[in-house]
Amino acid sequence: MTPPLQVALMQLAAVWVAGVAMVVALVQAGALGGVALVYGFPVVAALYGAAGLLAWWRRPANRLGPLLVVGGAAFLGVSVANTDVPALIAVGTVTATVPLAVVIHLLHTFPGGRLRGRASKVSVLAVYVVALVGQVPIWAFSPASPPYDVVLISPRPDLAEVGAHVQQTCGAVVVVVTVWLLVRRLREYDSAQRRVLAPVLAYGVLAVLAIPLGGTVLRPLGLGDASLYIQFAAVAGVPIVFAAVVLRGGFARTGELSAFVTSVASSSGSRDELEQAVATTLGDPSATLLHWSAAHSGYLDPAGTLVALPGPEQDRAAVHIAVGDRPVGAVVYDPRLNEDAGSVAAVGRVAAIALDRERLAREVSDSRRALREASSRLLETADRERRRIARDLHDGLQVSLVRLAMQAHQLAQEPLGAASPALAARMAADVDEAAAALRGLVNGVMPAPLVERGLAAAVQELAYSLPVRIRLDVDGVSGRLPAPVESTGYFVVAEALTNVLKHADARSVAVCLRTEDGALWIDVVDDGRGGAVEDGSGSGLPGLRDRLDVLGGTLSVTNGHTGTRLRAMLPCG
Template sequence: MSRQHLASALILLAISVALLGALQLALVLPGSDVPAVLALFTIAACVYAAAGIFAWWRRPTNAMGMLITLGGFALLIAGLGNATVAPLEIVGAVFSTAIFAVIVHLLLAFPSGRLDSPSAAATVIGGYVVALPLQLPFVFASADSREFAVASTTQRIAGAAIMISAAAILTNRLVRAQPRTRRILLPLYSYGVIAVLAVPATSLVFTTLGVRGGVAMPVIQLIVLTGVPLAFTAGVLSGSFARTGEIIQLSEWLGASDSRRGPLTAALAHTLGDSSVQLAFRLDKSDSYVDEHGTPVKLHSDTRHRGQVAITTNEREIAVIGYDTQLTARDEDVRRAGQVVAIAIDRTRLANELIAAQRDVVASRARLVDAADQERFRIAQNLHDGIQVQLVLLALEAQQLANASDTPRNVSTRATELRKRIDAAAGDLRRLVHDVVPLALLQRGLVAAVEDLVDRMPIPTDLVTEHENPALTSTVENTAYFVIAEALANTVKHSGATSASVRIDSNPERVFLEVKDNGRGGAVAGKRGLGGLADRVDALGGHFSIDSVPANGTRLIVELPCG
């Protein structure tokens, strides 16, 4: 979700909370003996919602903001139990302890907003079960009934079990935490546990002291509960936990299998909450940078709201992360995220260097193929414009000699034979020039040249094409033509086929060729002929394959880049 859409959604959410709060006050205040306490109840709910929405805005990829907001709605619904409308009283009574389940959820989900273990998930689910379904008997049973007593005992025991489980999980986290982290976690965890225990504890204290009624007890309870969202929001937004949740997710990304990983740049953008993140890998022994796909990139030149952090390993710069300083104020957050995936960055950088080198090799080989084609065209042009013209002139002179009135009969006969042999030589030369540089290919393109080939086949041959004539380089077009020509020549010479077919397809990036026959099969690409063309296809970065099972014909498939 974009920042603009998120802002709109959170504004609507804030308006909804305000309207619900106003509705709650309108329902519960009239005729109440303790309006200040009921107003404080609504204020506490709004504090939860406001803190949650603020945390959600500042850390949109962290679920803590959503959970804190959920606590606000739980309090708003619970507050309906003070209304004088019977259905609302029932709903409010059911949700009266839901806030404690939400607080347990917050404790076990901090700082990432995610439950990191099955035991934590089971504890949170148990908390919601205790707070909601086990609350139903209190709504429908009378206070002096046996069902009420059983439900009360069951809820107390289950609630104690949930708190013991949560305390064990939190204690284990504190033991495993680093000292600096422990100094932050301990007060936060302690306050959260105190907030959960505050309601039964204050009730017990006031009962022991013999204090009945009054507003002191609910006010103390609400004040303690109101501090919870503020504490968790501060923990999410400040200190070493500002990005801890997302860093944890980034670490999980690093530990995932290659098949499950998304792009590295996307993982960093998710971690930093900044879709404009740019990850540029520095090429070794160069000041040039490439992206994840090996494509050369330039870092953002507009530095008004852009920051850049270099990622290093062994005191060597391997990449630069560009980010929006309005979304991520501290470069330390970016540096920490970069260091978490530094190994993956370095591996990707090396892979990109290989990709760039491979592209250079392919481009170099393509230039060699193109140079060979240019030389081929030059030789063919010389043959056509030089020797072929000379042969035509010699044929004309021989015919003139044969037709001269003063030429002896035997000389005339021999001159006529010489002209025929010159014509045959010129025809052979013309065919050779056509094989080297087909005129149709030069003048009308690949499909027209292949149509000419198909028309001259001695066996029935079909041409199927969906080729939309993308911008092909002459090297690619020549290679495609010679592959088809060689495959059809082999079909006629060696396969014993009675029919064949040619297919040409393309998209903006690739050209696909297929030549099939119904011959005897068993064809292989040797060192010459198709083997040489396979090398040519490979030099252009294409793919060449032959499927030729004996007695099942031959199928040649070639894929070439358009550019």
């Protein structure tokens, strides 16, 4: 499917051809006649239009193409002054020097298609003022015979001559400023780029001077009408040379690259927008942006399909893009539209930064989402633990205390007798039961050995209390660790051993704790049937992962044919 811009340009080209043909017919029917007047300006206009449309098609991001089309329209506007239609004569007479202003505008925007700096903007504005306002005394006071006197106000040759001198002087000033700016700008390029740009810009300046000064210089040589053809040829060469240099990429397209950087920086960062910007900058609607997938060890297209890069025998080419030594993606393009692979690589380097920015943004977004989910699970786990403690207090310790209160009340109301020792014994037993329940409750919240003697001792006591053979190695943990590390490490071991007892059907378990490189490492390996999974409920392995994430730790679970290995790491700093 042809992109909308290309469709519009094809329609504009058809209108352009019809317009040039119509102007040629009108000029032929005019009173002036002559081959130079009939075909000179229309041919120049046609060349500007054709070069501009081609540059616009191939380099949509470069405004040089549209400006060349405007230049062609200006030359076409001048040529209608040679018809015998009063309205057209007025248009051509008023805009007689606008083509020169457009050429100077082209010089200021070449090669990127955009005005750079305030001095260039002021110079271009000034030249259009000189071309339009400075022309007023000339067409208002220059004597002319009908029908070419349509805009004549009063035949005052003296005023027309003064106006012409003023216009020429102001125009000369603008040309000098333009040359100075161009020379200064050339210093920004390297020697190879200057070798291409300097002759092109010098030719453009000479072409500007060819129209007002060409007749003065060439007429004394006795060339006759040939001097007019030389002037037309000099001006007609400008669009051809400018467009050829832009299309062939004889220099780095810094203007387009700058526009691409601006476009990427101001975009939302989506991959579709980035790919569209790459295609627009390269002037290649078929250009595709692939991204590197480490998981697939290859390149994925925008649909997520693994694709191979084009080979040397194909009509497509590819440029790899990377950030440092890390591959990020590739740009697949049509080498017939971009013969300079260096320009594609420059666009690719900017695209690589944008792709990496998108990756980082996606990772940050994923991290935030994971953090929210982990926080939610931790809150659910904490809430569940509070409900368990409240239930244990209500169903266990509270019942024991109520029973003790009733027994104490009964003992206080009855006189001492034979039943008193038995009642006191029941009270003592109930006190022991309540104390045991309280110790169990406290141990479930924070085991006493962990608080009093540290992680190694708490894990040893836990291991000795379980009905499975445990090979325990805690010699690698010396001294006390930060309290959050000890409590999290203990619950990692406790949860891992609980899973072994519930699910693994293991005969033995190996538990190893060690500190190394400022971190606590925990390995729990069983010889059961394996198959440990995270159920996402907020308890079990997901709960452990959330606890570890809070402290910057990691958790990995590896299932084998003969058991499961759980490894956790906790920074101790």
